[in-house]
Amino acid sequence: MSFELPALPYAKNALEPYISEKTLDFHYGKHHNAYVTNLNNLVPGTEFENADLETIVKKAEGGIFNNGAQVWNHTFYFFQFSATPVTEPTGALKAAIDASFGSFDAFKEAFSKAAATLFGSGWAWLVKDAAGKLSIVQTSNAACPLRDGLTPLMTCDVWEHAYYLDKQNLRPKYIEDFFKVLDWKVVESRF
Structure with a gap:
């Protein structure tokens, strides 16, 4: 199986001023594309030659x-954004967030703290377990909650290449702007 860089569902300048076209050129066009190329070079002749991404991750x-x-x-990260996002959850997802965190504002505060305090490179995730309970997890480097049997609903990439061109070392500002382009309609579809 050959993997391809998926086309973004928006123009590269659509997320400005929160995530710049220059950042997307590097983060999506170079970093993400390099992972696709590397994966395609590594899987031939292995047991994963015909596996899908989820199987590889697990x-x-x-x-x-x-x-x-x-x-x-x-791919999960880039496909949760929109130039015209729904900026808050509704319905069953909002009820689950309220039940797990007390309120949407409390969730945003906890998620932002998890993203800001992750040491080094990695990801902050909103996940759902098999019982439907929501939680926030941090993963380092390439780790993914799928490997732990969790269902990812949203993620914030806190590798420096996700924000350094736009925000330099101001990770908290990047996290604040992340929420301005995060489309809760996408997150709800994953719920």
């Missing part, structure tokens, strides 16, 4: 896992 090790998970994580 079962592979080493370079195949690292690149496969980064392809999955980045």
Whole structure:
């Protein structure tokens, strides 16, 4: 199976001024694309040659896992944004957030703290467990909650390449702007 860089569902300048076209050129066009290329170079002749990304994320090790998970994580990340986002959850997802965190504002505060305090490179995630309970998890490097049997609903990429061109070392400002382009309609569809 050959993997491809999926086309973005919006123009590269559509998320400005919160995420710049220049950042998308590098983050999506170079970093994400490099993971796709690396994965395509690693899987031929292995047990994962005909596997889908989810199988690779759940079962592979080493370079195949690292690149496969980064392809999955980045695709998941880029596809949750919109130039015209629904900026708050509604319905069953809002009720689940309120039940798990007390309120949407309390959730945003907890999620932002998880993203801001993750040491080094990685991801902050809103996930659902098998019982439907929501929680926030941090993962380092290429790690993905799929591997732990959790269902990811949204993620914030806190590798420096996600924000450094726009925000330099101001990760909290990036996280604040992240919520301005996050489309809760997409998150609800994953719920």
